[in-house]
Amino acid sequence: MPDPIGQLEQHVMLAIMRKQPAAYGVAIQQELLERTGRKHSVGAIYATLDKLQKNGHVVPRQGEATAERGGRRKMYFNLTAKGQSALQASLNAIESLRRGIRLQGAMR
Amino acid sequence: MSHREDKQNQNVDLDYFLTRGDRSLHLIKFSRGVGAIHNLSRNTVLLDERQHLALQYDEQTRQELSDLREKLDAQRERLDELDDTSDTNPPGLAQFLARLLSPKEHGETILGDLQEIFQRDCKAFGRRRARLLYWSGTIRSVGPLVFTKLRNWGLFAAVIEYGRRKIGW
Numbered sequence: 001m002p003d004p005i006g007q008l009e010q011h012v013m014l015a016i017m018r019k020q021p022a023a024y025g026v027a028i029q030q031e032l033l034e035r036t037g038r039k040h041s042v043g044a045i046y047a048t049l050d051k052l053q054k055n056g057h058v059v060p061r062q063g064e065a066t067a068e069r070g071g072r073r074k075m076y077f078n079l080t081a082k083g084q085s086a087l088q089a090s091l092n093a094i095e096s097l098r099r100g101i102r103l104q105g106a107m108r
Numbered sequence: 109m110s111h112r113e114d115k116q117n118q119n120v121d122l123d124y125f126l127t128r129g130d131r132s133l134h135l136i137k138f139s140r141g142v143g144a145i146h147n148l149s150r151n152t153v154l155l156d157e158r159q160h161l162a163l164q165y166d167e168q169t170r171q172e173l174s175d176l177r178e179k180l181d182a183q184r185e186r187l188d189e190l191d192d193t194s195d196t197n198p199p200g201l202a203q204f205l206a207r208l209l210s211p212k213e214h215g216e217t218i219l220g221d222l223q224e225i226f227q228r229d230c231k232a233f234g235r236r237r238a239r240l241l242y243w244s245g246t247i248r249s250v251g252p253l254v255f256t257k258l259r260n261w262g263l264f265a266a267v268i269e270y271g272r273r274k275i276g277w
Contacts (some may be wrong), residue, residue, distance in 0.1 A: 029249035042221050043209070043249020047256040050211050065220075068227040070197075072220030 005057070005090050012048045013037060013087045016058065016077050024063060024074045025049075033103030044065060149271065199227045199239050202246040209253040222246065 005013070015031040016023040025045055033039050052058040063074030079087070203219060210218045222245060229238035257273075 004218075025217065040246035041245055041252065042218055043206075043227070044252040045212050046211070046249075047216050047252035050174050050214060050256050051259075066224075068224055069220035070223045072223065073239075074220065075214065075217040097145050 005052075005086055008040070008048050008056070009052055009057075010087065010090050012045065012052065013057065013079060013083060016079055019074075021076065023077050028077075036082070046099075052083065053077075055086075057086055079107055128211050196227065196230065196240045198223055198234075202243050205254075206249060209250060209257060211253075211256055218249075 011026060011032055014031060015028045015035070018072055019027045019034075028049075029040060029042060029045055032045075049058060053060060057075045059080050061076045061078060063076045065073045067069050068081075085088055203222075206222060207215050207219055222242065225245065226238050226242045229241050232238075233241070
């Protein structure tokens, strides 16, 4: 049974998958804003990434340094096989719970 | 056909009335009950010229004012550009705070991301607002980063994690 993951972790993992192969902090933040309408702070995103990394769900990769970042390198993130498995299990659980439920306004 | 247009003066001795005819303006002066009519057609022309000049002046002034405003706006934009390029660094204290609270392995990356957002905001909103947004982003990051620090300290991890799950955060 994979480790349970929270909603923000789930969102971050999905954003990483969408932004491959250039999923770094700012890109993930922007993707979450566009897709969910919520602007998470950089700190919240890195706190989540830190936890995912410690759980072995994501793996970081050093990127290039740019002038607009003050010469600091980007850090790209990829989902590991364990991360993808945990994400799939989490999405399956939600899908299983959701199946057969008709929400008001869902047909609009 | 004429009508009373304006009452210029009124006292015990004199009453003045301006009346406008079809083509002229008349001043009717009453003095002790005796009226005298003064044709002001020439003055009317003069007034029209003055009004015309006044209108021209207004138009000219308006145009000059508009030109000056355009020049001023151009200079302001130029100043903003200079302002933006003269200091493109985020607030130092906010950077220090972010660096202090960030996880060791992600510290420089977080600062780089914050600076990238700052540069983008500078272009979009100007340096002053970008600095405010940088501070706002840093302050909003404090909670999650402190929580991560505590979680990484190990001893606190179980307690914090237990508490987090209890309050559903």
